[in-house]
Amino acid sequence: KNQVEQSPQSLIILEGKNCTLQCNYTVSPFSNLRWYKQDTGRGPVSLTIMTFSENTKSNGRYTATLDADTKQSSLHITASQLSDSASYICVVSASQAGTALIFGKGTTLSVSS
Amino acid sequence: DVKVTQSSRYLVKRTGEKVFLECVQDMDHENMFWYRQDPGLGLRLIYFSYDVKMKEKGDIPEGYSVSREKKERFSLILESASTNQTSMYLCASRPDRRSNYGYTFGSGTRLTVV
Numbered sequence A: 001k002n003q004v005e006q007s008p009q010s011l012i013i014l015e016g017k018n019c020t021l022q023c024n025y026t027v028s029p030f031s032n033l034r035w036y037k038q039d040t041g042r043g044p045v046s047l048t049i050m051t052f053s054e055n056t057k058s059n060g061r062y063t064a065t066l067d068a069d070t071k072q073s074s075l076h077i078t079a080s081q082l083s084d085s086a087s088y089i090c091v092v093s094a095s096q097a098g099t100a101l102i103f104g105k106g107t108t109l110s111v112s113s
Numbered sequence B: 001d002v003k004v005t006q007s008s009r010y011l012v013k014r015t016g017e018k019v020f021l022e023c024v025q026d027m028d029h030e031n032m033f034w035y036r037q038d039p040g041l042g043l044r045l046i047y048f049s050y051d052v053k054m055k056e057k058g059d060i061p062e063g064y065s066v067s068r069e070k071k072e073r074f075s076l077i078l079e080s081a082s083t084n085q086t087s088m089y090l091c092a093s094r095p096d097r098r099s100n101y102g103y104t105f106g107s108g109t110r111l112t113v114v
Helices: none
Strands: A003-007 A010-014 A019-026 A030-038 A045-051 A056-059 A062-067 A072-077 A086-094 A101-103 A107-112 B004-006 B010-013 B019-025 B031-038 B042-049 B064-070 B073-078 B087-094 B109-113
Touching: A003 A086, A003 A101, A010 A019, A019 A030, A019 A086, A019 A107, A030 A062, A030 A072, A045 A056, A045 A062, A045 A072, A072 A086, B004 B087, B010 B019, B019 B031, B019 B087, B019 B109, B031 B064, B031 B073, B042 B064, B042 B073, B073 B087
Parallel strands: A010 A107, B010 B109
Antiparallel strands: A003 A019, A019 A072, A030 A045, A030 A086, A056 A062, A062 A072, A086 A101, A086 A107, B004 B019, B019 B073, B031 B042, B031 B087, B064 B073, B087 B109
């Protein structure tokens, strides 16, 4: 069964600190993996998209890694800011034509001052 | 940038009412999707459409229907709203079936059924 598991479920950190969010998946065949940021009450916004051949991608202070062999991804946030407080959702796309995305349940990050 | 617009940010409806949630995209995308998002459950696919007048059931279609009369507009219909349909509803679109990129979400509609 295609699944995406995220950990931790929630995380609280101090402003300025770094953190890493984890995503493990059992999706086959694999096409790509995305990380989304979702502010409270808003729709998800894409941070990064990685295909099988990519093992790291950055978007400002966000850096995503992908290990296609172990089927694991991480999202590292550097020098966190209060505006990073949000849910972060890992989403995996399978290669079959027309297949919709498989979503993780998300990690809720709270950055406090 | 692709824009996916959901007509209402917040809606409050009564049990038994017929409810229409509207979604419009402005980039000539073929595929459109409706999800609901609930705490602890994540996003779940309700219905999707590959093109005009086409529709496919997702994982949780019960109690919902959809309409795609024009390419840019995909409507989600709650035939008789119930309290267990209180949720955040998200619309998304992508260029076509071959595109694993360019998947864009709307801002969401928070529906409360009382």
